[in-house]
Amino acid sequence: MFKSLFFVLRIALAWSALFLVGSLFWSATPGYHDQHLIPLVYFITLAFVITGAFSHLGRVRLIAGEVDSSALANRQRRRIEIPFEAGEAFDLIDAAIRELPRIEEVESARDSLQVRAKIRRPQPYGRHWVQRLNPADWLGSLRNQITATVTPVNGTGSVTLLCEPEAAAWSDWFRVDDGTNLENAEAVTRAIARRVAEHRRNEQRAAAQAATEKELTVARLNLLHAQVEPHFLYNTLASAQLLTRTDPAQADRMLGHLIQYLRHSLPSSDESLSTLGDELERTRAYLEIIRIRMGARLAMEVDVPDALRAIALPPMMLQTLVENAIKHGLEPKPGGGTVWIFARRDEDRVMVTVADNGQGFGVATGGTGIGLKNVRERLRLLYGERASLAVVANVPEGVAATITVPAVAAAPADASKVTP
Template identity: 50%
Template structure:
């Protein structure tokens, strides 16, 4: 029925146009009859309009799979929900509109949240193309306006596509557009939906990758926490065994610090953050063992305010910096040296520095291996870009490494 109504409306429009012309002719009070060539032109126009109407219905059925009042219209509207912010939605819409074939004069009015363009159907084909590959042009086909508007919402946007012939609405009664507006509207909806799907797939893939990286880093951390360097254990136990015979009091202290260090080095199975106080106790136990082994060659200076003790930080990070300072800075240095642990905190974040006056940064890359690489990766996965890690030469000698962390929900837990 929709197709019959469409053809009947087309015929009625042409008959009405003929009646108007006849009435106007008679109103002029001319003595001669209505010109036959006007009637012939009207008949030819009606036949062409009917041919275009049949073509219009055929294309509409091919594109939409149905013929109804919505699909046969020359002016098409489509709405698409976009789960992104206004700026992101505008970028997607502009990319979709610019990708249309024969699109020209594309303008993006970001202040008005609109993207406009014009489909030129009479685009000249390159002369280099052979005639059999050139598209036939329809002299009755009108250019088509494409307008896309973005309507902001809460957490999402609505995109409204409007495709319509570039002429007055009254011309639709006489000259169907052959389903061009319907095809463009459907193309825009499909293209935008595809881009949204591709973007969400990338976001899900990035999220899965991030989760995998976090799980891998957590596994590496658990392995790091679960294992204590064999040489450190062997050397500490050997030193304690020797001190049992020569200095039992120092041997007892060393074993006590070792037990305390091992107890604090157990893996955190819940994946939660540690605190500055807990990490400082772990590193202090380790340093006490090293001070008993190195004697006067190692001086430890701790300057951490009590107000910073409850601030949250990833476990084993302070220990990594302390071990690097001892192993790569002070142990190789004749006569040893000192290590400083300093912290500063405010409502915005925490700054933690480990410095030494040892050998400094060396050309052989000592102190820049897997431990610091793992530390940087854990900072990135835990805090994104809001945490920083810097390492450089200390004055007058040695190395200073600083971690800057933002305040988290667990900071004062």
């Protein structure tokens, strides 16, 4: 209450002092002057001024919920900390100011991180003709102005917001703004809080979506991995059972290679990356088993530098290409043929090629192509555009399939975290 009364008294005293100076000047000028008119004008002026001051007090109380010297002032200052880098904080405050009602003449300077704007002052109590007699409205423009400056602070943006009348500071002794600058400051602060909260919600949604997509990716990878698990295990065990009756030594060799194959298959129970060396050993064991079945019709040549054996490679991918070469190229060919496996490095990429001199593309083998489709899909899910599969005709006959992957050394990690 004391602050409110002091506020009204200050404005009344300022107008009284101004009226006193004006009266003295009026009386000192030559000519006839009706001295009885001066008190009447004074009391009418004071009535308008005091009424306007009390209206200002009431509106400030409605907006702020309390009346103190800071809320009563025509000029409002806010310090707002925005948890974004300065450029993003500038975009946020610029958008918040531009969305204010009655905004005019917005000037944005991104390099200096500053926004200036003019805003027409509302008439909260209408514009009755009687109010036009209020001397406080004769002191200049009824517009406010906003200045916002963003200061970079440790990766965040600190905003200094100024809301004030479009008039010199001395006018505050004689005129009130009906709480409009307080209202502008509160509106900008709320807009910033809303946008920051919306940004946080978007981040949370994006994180949840990324987690969901990761789970879906892992599920798809596991499904694709299950589709390429070798079905030859059943045939191998059946062949070994038959050989135990006719050729126990060959059966023992076949079971030894099967054990070696399974040993290298155990780490692939999930979709973590294997190494080119481990995949090569698994594929060798597979080829040895197939060679027992095909005999002299199958030959293999391997040329993989030791330096590339630690390169990360998705499990079962190399074997899928070899299975394709055997099933669709060499097994149907009467004389059989050779499978070549070689690897080369080209800067930050590694190319692994499986080639054969089998029947090639010209002969239908009844395959569905699911193996190569799965290889391409797994590469896409694991590496995106950083990996590829190319299948071309071999010269003079057969097919050559090349996997290109980033040259990354394998480490125990989730497959979805592979980086070049």
